Amino acid sequence: MATRDEVAGRWYHRGQALCTTRDYSKAVVCYDKALELSPNDPVLWRRKGFALIKTGRYDEAAACFDKALAIDPDDATAWQRKGYALAHLGEHEGAVACCDKALRLDPEHVLAWQSRGWVLGVMCRYDEATECYEAVLSIDPERGSAAWHRDRMRERRDLAALASEIREAERVIEVPACIRDVAEERDYRNVDLARTVLRELARRVERAAIQRG
Missing domain, CATH: 1.10.8 (Helicase, Ruva Protein; domain 3)
Known part of the structure; x- marks a missing residue:
């Protein structure tokens, strides 16, 4: 894995700061500047993909996660985020497969469980979706959003x-x-x-x- 260029690091941190203020379009520009200098940095590709998701550019985001995973195929978060992007593109089976890959790498990846539950709910596979939210709650019992979604899945199932x-x-x-x-x-x-x-x-x-x- 390549070491991040020093100037690329400054662009990276600027992008991070812009994400914090939800200025995601400008963050994408910063990540692009960083990637010009450190094109083999999987974190940069992953962060760019995240910012693209936030701007609704899901196809471009998925491509960024592919770049990140080509460099680091064991990045559970990149798999989860690729799944999230694919779900928004209507590729539900592919999205579930990505979440499954993330969970094989990290069985306690809360966002992977949540994304998997959300996609399964869209697919009307309510019992499986409920199990995903139960998994979230077994990891983080205080996560109220998971309890809410679990209850909604049960309602839709019934x-x-x-x-x-x-x-x-x-x-x-x-x-x-x-x-x-x-x-x-x-x-x-x-x-x-x-x-x-x-x-x-x-x-x-x-x-x-x-x-x-």
């Missing part, structure tokens, strides 16, 4: 289950509008009640069919 049960019940009963409303309006507070009522209605129809038979 809502998806209700929608599936409604489709199944429609084959044998007229599903009440109030139950449909719970699903359509994303009324998470009443999902459990709606599922319980729907199952009871279906059981009644089944019992009546058996009695007739």
Whole structure:
């Protein structure tokens, strides 16, 4: 791994300072100046990629992380951030694979777990997403955002289950509008009640069919 040029170091620190003040576009310029002098510094590529993410330039960010990983393939943070960039580009499977790589390198990489959970949630793989946020909480029990996201994944899972049960019940009963409303309006507070009522209605129809038979 190449040693960072002294002048490149000054550009790097200037970029860091600009990121602190959220002036990410100017930070990218500073990292470019640093990379002209130290093109084989993986941290510079990773930091440029981070700043590009913050400006919404996800394709360029992913390319920067590729540069960083070509130099240092064991950089768990670069893998995690590449996954984050790919997720924003709609490449969800690739994003999960990057997070998995990061977690093989560092099983307690909180941001990798969080990114993985977020992407899996977008993919409607709610149980797996919930497990990711549980992993975050096992590492950092005080991370309230993980608990919040875990609970949202559980809500979405239960809502998806209700929608599936409604489709199944429609084959044998007229599903009440109030139950449909719970699903359509994303009324998470009443999902459990709606599922319980729907199952009871279906059981009644089944019992009546058996009695007739």
